[in-house]
Amino acid sequence: MRKLMPVYYRLAYDIKLDIESGKLKQGDMIPTEEQLGELYGISRMTVRQGIALLTEAGLIETVKGKGSFVQLPKLNQLIINLRNASASDGGPFRYKLLSVRMVHDNSNSYFQQLGLAPADKVILLRRLLYSGDMPSAIEEKYMRYLRGKPLLETQLEYADFPEVVAKHQDSVPVRNEMVVSVDTLSPEQADLLETEPHQPAMVIKQVIYSKDDVPLGISRMVCHKDRFHLNATSFPGKL
Amino acid sequence: MRKLMPVYYRLAYDIKLDIESGKLKQGDMIPTEEQLGELYGISRMTVRQGIALLTEAGLIETVKGKGSFVQLPKLNQLIINLRNASASDGGPFRYKLLSVRMVHDNSNSYFQQLGLAPADKVILLRRLLYSGDMPSAIEEKYMRYLRGKPLLETQLEYADFPEVVAKHQDSVPVRNEMVVSVDTLSPEQADLLETEPHQPAMVIKQVIYSKDDVPLGISRMVCHKDRFHLNATSFPGKL
DNA sequence: TAGTGGTCTAGACCACACT
DNA sequence: GTGTGGTCTAGACCACTAT
Numbered sequence: 053m054r055k056l057m058p059v060y061y062r063l064a065y066d067i068k069l070d071i072e073s074g075k076l077k078q079g080d081m082i083p084t085e086e087q088l089g090e091l092y093g094i095s096r097m098t099v100r101q102g103i104a105l106l107t108e109a110g111l112i113e114t115v116k117g118k119g120s121f122v123q124l125p126k127l128n129q130l131i132i133n134l135r136n137a138s139a140s141d142g143g144p145f146r147y148k149l150l151s152v153r154m155v156h157d158n159s160n161s162y163f164q165q166l167g168l169a170p171a172d173k174v175i176l177l178r179r180l181l182y183s184g185d186m187p188s189a190i191e192e193k194y195m196r197y198l199r200g201k202p203l204l205e206t207q208l209e210y211a212d213f214p215e216v217v218a219k220h221q222d223s224v225p226v227r228n229e230m231v232v233s234v235d236t237l238s239p240e241q242a243d244l245l246e247t248e249p250h251q252p253a254m255v256i257k258q259v260i261y262s263k264d265d266v267p268l269g270i271s272r273m274v275c276h277k278d279r280f281h282l283n284a285t286s287f288p289g290k291l
Numbered sequence: 292m293r294k295l296m297p298v299y300y301r302l303a304y305d306i307k308l309d310i311e312s313g314k315l316k317q318g319d320m321i322p323t324e325e326q327l328g329e330l331y332g333i334s335r336m337t338v339r340q341g342i343a344l345l346t347e348a349g350l351i352e353t354v355k356g357k358g359s360f361v362q363l364p365k366l367n368q369l370i371i372n373l374r375n376a377s378a379s380d381g382g383p384f385r386y387k388l389l390s391v392r393m394v395h396d397n398s399n400s401y402f403q404q405l406g407l408a409p410a411d412k413v414i415l416l417r418r419l420l421y422s423g424d425m426p427s428a429i430e431e432k433y434m435r436y437l438r439g440k441p442l443l444e445t446q447l448e449y450a451d452f453p454e455v456v457a458k459h460q461d462s463v464p465v466r467n468e469m470v471v472s473v474d475t476l477s478p479e480q481a482d483l484l485e486t487e488p489h490q491p492a493m494v495i496k497q498v499i500y501s502k503d504d505v506p507l508g509i510s511r512m513v514c515h516k517d518r519f520h521l522n523a524t525s526f527p528g529k530l
Numbered sequence: 531t532a533g534t535g536g537t538c539t540a541g542a543c544c545a546c547a548c549t
Numbered sequence: 550g551t552g553t554g555g556t557c558t559a560g561a562c563c564a565c566t567a568t
Contacts, residue, residue, distance in 0.1 A: 135367045284470075325533095356536095
């Protein structure tokens with residue numbers, strides 16, 4: 053192994069290998085910080101830096117007054133990266149802006165979810181996502197309308213949802229909640245996706261909140277069954 | 292604010308508030324470690340502990356030789372927690388074991404994905420997930436068969452997929468990859484889910500790997516359109 | 531050359547868990 | 550009480566960035 057690694061990193065890596073090889077099993081206690089310090093000839097603060105890496109990676113759990121214990125990686129926690137959202141062929145998407153318009157229909161369900169007063173207005177932004185020549189998904193974004201916060205064409209066409217919200221809203225977006233479900237295509241949706249009505253479709257809804265839990269924007273994507281899928285993976289860990 | 296917090300935590304929290312209130316904007320440099328040390332009357336190592344919290348939370352990015360800079364939370368990275376996989380009514384699932392059997396049909400696509408020799412055997416485990424009185428999803432798990440690693444009834448019925456794999460395989464499972472797609476129900480699947488054939492369904496496929504990238508197990512869930520959805524949220528952060 | 535973060539030391543005192 | 554991890558100090562030297 054390369055000698056350029058800091059000592060604490062090396063320590064963490066060694067223990068990681070012991071866990072992955074099965075030498076250290078789930079629930080086993082790793083040596084105490086003092087013991088590890090002697091073993092590697094380093095001070096306790098440096099040992100703790102290594103321990104921190106393992107804790108971050110989810111490979112150990114430390115309990116005050118008791119010790120640090122091996123836990124297997126949490127394979128039930130998966131990360132979705134929407135930035136490289138995945139066409140079925142793996143390629144990137146092209147975007148086509150369909151429309152940008154103002155809405156003030158307070159019977160609209162998104163209008164209500166954004167918690168707006170009847171006088172308020174909502175911006176509705178619609179895009180089509182292409183993979184190759186075929187349309188893969190319809191994307192609709194709803195945001196509170198703010199005066200003096202123009203939306204640039206380039207943002208409309210290329211930016212992703214959290215970025216558009218960050219640029220257009222005063223409050224800082226701090227949380228995104230997503231729900232994935234399944235539905236069938238309406239005739240209009242099927243038309244846009246160049247397919248038949250009543251086909252199955254994946255529906256991805258996102259709501260972005262400020263620190264005060266005020267919903268700043270809502271996004272809804274309707275995805276063609278054969279041209280879109282979601283990928284997720286468990287934590288990679290930096291060791 | 293409570294006085295029980297360690298100083299480094301307080302420091303990180305203060306900066307977090309500045310970011311969320313907009314006082315510190317994306318790209319801004321936060322004070323240097325030395326400055327923060329003087330400001331709080333603490334040593335540099337303690338400052339660095341606070342900085343580490345902010346880095347973990349994804350609120351800042353530190354660059355050697357330059358400084359630490361504010362970045363807004365990555366709202367495109369979402370975490371799915373499959374453990375509390377979500378019935379549409381939000382409630383927990385009950386499980387019903389359908390069958391456990393040995394397969395050695397090497398034309399089976401899962402058999403091939405597990406990278407097995409023709410002589411090898413595969414365990415196929417099928418469960419039904421209920422929310423309330425209605426079946427929500429069909430779950431099929433494929434694993435390499437290992438002699439001398441019995442599967443306990445309780446595991447079969449209650450454990451989730453990564454746990455079953457961890458218990459039954461010799462290698463330590465270290466990675467889980469998931470793909471979510473959409474399909475229609477076969478007549479048999481519709482029968483099990485007590486609904487009509489050709490209905491849309493969400494399909495969740497998981498593959499669990501060892502450290503050598505050997506696939507240890509494959510899981511495929513076919514979920515009823517109205518009785519199942521996936522939830523995900525951006526990183527909560529521990530501040 | 532000056533300023534910044536990255537690594538590391540050799541201590542200290544505290545809070546918590548066990549017995 | 551002993552053993553453990555949690556917090557914190559007051560330094561040191563290094564590597565990288567900028568000017």
